[in-house]
Amino acid sequence: MLQWFYLIRQEEKKMELFELCRKIQLQKEVVSRLYDVVKNIHFPVLADQLDRLTDIRTAPEAYEELKNYFGEDPDNLSLLACSLECAARDYEKYRQKHIPDEIYVDTMKCFTRFIGECYAETGRYAFDRGWWTYRQLSMTLFRIGALEYEWTRYENKPAIAVHIPSDADFRDASVEESLRQSVEFCKKYYPEYTGCRYTCDSWLLSPKLGALLDESSNIRKFQRRFDLISTNPDDREFIQWLFHVSAETDCRKLKEDTSLQRKVKKVLLEGDNIGSAYGVMR
Incomplete structure (x- = not known):
């Protein structure tokens, strides 16, 4: 039996x-x-x-x-x-x-x-x-609520890289809840990552992107969670995530369905770029 x-x-x-x-x-x-x-x-x-x-x-x-x-x-x-x-x-x-x-x-x-x-x-x-x-x-990577968390290293110590999936609920409250759940997740299942630094490498941290947005925007609220360590002004991966086309697409052909798409397209048509940035959570 x-x-x-x-x-x-x-x-x-x-x-x-x-x-x-x-x-x-x-x-x-x-x-x-x-x-x-x-x-x-x-x-x-x-x-x-x-x-x-x-x-x-x-x-x-x-x-x-x-x-x-x-x-x-x-x-x-x-x-x-x-x-x-x-x-x-x-x-x-x-x-x-x-x-x-x-x-x-x-x-x-x-x-x-x-x-x-x-x-x-x-x-x-x-x-x-x-x-x-x-x-x-x-x-080594888990989806917990709105965000994804990857086990990595920062300054030769265990760290957690934050990723923003394309279907993430990016409202500030959802981000906060996801971060809270990630802390509890580490405590229960991966205690070696408890209390470690959180990092993020994303176009959503780009200072040029932030300059296009109101202080109340969810992207700006997310950016304020991080201290920037470096920027990559030539990165063009944001085109894929924002416009859902290849990063090599002619900027004149980019869609303008949202206000953010229109603002970013204007930057590109003026010969500038959005790029990306790497930061550590405060």
């Missing part, structure tokens, strides 16, 4: 790949194509690469090996399948640390978000962020 109960408990800890797709609400078109892709992947052959893809120390190399293994991989769906397989296996690790399912699902929804961003930019459902998602797979 006890052995039977133990086997059931073990089974409950598993997360199958397509069950994960359902939980993270992966696009139906992508799931449909994945069924055919997965049929042609023998995961045991890739056991070493998949194991190393979930370790941040070896993940970059494992990712490159998988890219070479699949070669011509339409829309990188074979890489996506391998990443989702790793994400599904991570579920047991979350359970072992007693991290809530909500955080697990919210963290792994990065795949749905990235594919959606790619579709908005290119008109194709493709996986173009495999070079980033091994952070989630290695459990």
Whole structure:
């Protein structure tokens, strides 16, 4: 009887790949194509690469090996399948640390978000962020409320890098609640990061962006949380995040649907740039 109960408990800890797709609400078109892709992947052959893809120390190399293994991989769906397989296996690790399912699902929804961003930019459902998602797979980056938090280092000490997902509720109250929850998360599950510094490297910290906005804007409120360490005036990644197009897009063709888009486009048409900045939370 006890052995039977133990086997059931073990089974409950598993997360199958397509069950994960359902939980993270992966696009139906992508799931449909994945069924055919997965049929042609023998995961045991890739056991070493998949194991190393979930370790941040070896993940970059494992990712490159998988890219070479699949070669011509339409829309990188074979890489996506391998990443989702790793994400599904991570579920047991979350359970072992007693991290809530909500955080697990919210963290792994990065795949749905990235594919959606790619579709908005290119008109194709493709996986173009495999070079980033091994952070989630290695459990060094977590979505907690509005923001994401990545284990990193600052001044040779443990630190937490703050990331702002494209679907974040960026209201000041939501940011504050997310930060509060991240502190509690560290205390419970990663005490070695309790009390460490928070950093952020983003176009949202750019002083040139702040100069375009009212003091009451959520972006300005977010900027005031940080002391700037450096700026990158030539960075153009903000074009992708603000306008949902390639950073190389002719600025004359950029949309003007929001007041911020109109203000930033005017800066670009005048020959200036927004750039980005790196800061440490006060």
